[in-house]
Amino acid sequence: MDQDAADAALARVRATLDIEDFADRDLVIEAAPEIESLKVDIFQKLDKIVKPSGILASNTSSIPLIKMANATQRPGQVVGVHSFNPVPVMPLVEIVVSLVTSEETVTAVTDYAKNTLRKKTVRAGDRAGFIVNALLIPYLTSAVRMLESGYATAEDIDEAMKGGCGYPMGQLTLIDTVGLDITLAAAGFRRS
Template identity: 60%
Template sequence: MKNVGVIGGGTMGAGIAEVVARAGSTVRVLERAEAVDAARERIAKSLARAVKAGKLAEDESTATLDRITVTTDLESFADCELVVEAMPEIESLKLEYFHKLDDIVSKDAILATNTSSIPVIRLANATRHPERVLGMHFFNPVPVMALVEIVTTLKVDPAVVTKVADFARDGLGKRTIESKDQSGFIVNALLVPYLTNAIRMYESGFASAEDIDEGMVSGCGHPMGPLRLSDTVGLDICLAVAESLYAEFGQAHYAPPVLLRRMVDAGYLGRKTGRGFYDYSK
């Protein structure tokens, strides 16, 4: 796939754009006018970290950045073979852009969503060709995490699934797993209840954040404790997935903790805002 579009230049969108451009594709990233510079700077900083860590040569970093264009013009996505939507977890916003893209890209183009929780079929049905729409769920940080979840719907063309999975594996060097279109898919359906249980434990005063995390790192061999992991994922994302799981299955253990809601209300979303269960301001 030589021409790829990414809708959204935030943490996930910028990461997706980077890995696709590093694989040699030309990438267009759609952003609001006031966020264009920030999106490009986000990608440039990530590439600079890769160079500093010895994972990427300086000339490769420059070439990667040259293959990325951050734009406000959705019409420029007309020649994209694949468009990956990576906007906030707001269903109405995603629906709006899938409807718009349906009129812009060719009938052979593939539309994918990076949603963590919204049923993919709802987004597919916003288009005239739901058979070309699927989930392509990356993980944060995208340049580091090896996995892509390929989420299939009842309407998707199996050939589209194969093409996207092959691109993720052979083009991007990712590992892939395939999930049905169920809230949380595979990873978040297992992960988020674990995270929210840890938040409830902390909320109750049973143990400190540090001890909860240390227990799972040193006692269970996890690379990161659940509260610090929640901060890394983003507490807004944790809340959105927990709400989706609860709405889908109606079981009490899926309901998001009150503390999680209040922290999101306060704007304490974790690493990306400098504060969550831990202080990242320094």
């Protein structure tokens, strides 16, 4: 992106601390901490504020989308837009679809992710971990168990996966990057 494009993009950014400022939005993406009660509360508030045609999306990495959808009067317009850390670098977004998400909503959000965010998308069902975390969390927790048991050092575990499998970072570095709180929350929802 050249400087003119960056300046133009930045000119369109508007910061706010007032949730009422979202009233006229076509799409609102929530990215609050992985606390179910907090997300449900946010969706209840957004549902009352955002115009009836607006889509409400969550960036949750582990909380069942249906819980947020059921907190609204527009469950068909609630969808997951799960991005990955670091967001500017990672090319993928999971479009998470609950049993009640409309195809019109899925199409609109998929188009937004591809055309505006310039991300690759995959469609995931509303189940524990969606696609990526359903596969990733057991992989990460196995590294933690290996470290806890003294089988290998953190450095050796990470280097083995980087050098042996060509991964850009090892499991333990990834856990540190994502955050222990988010990893634990995702692992907890996978168990329940």
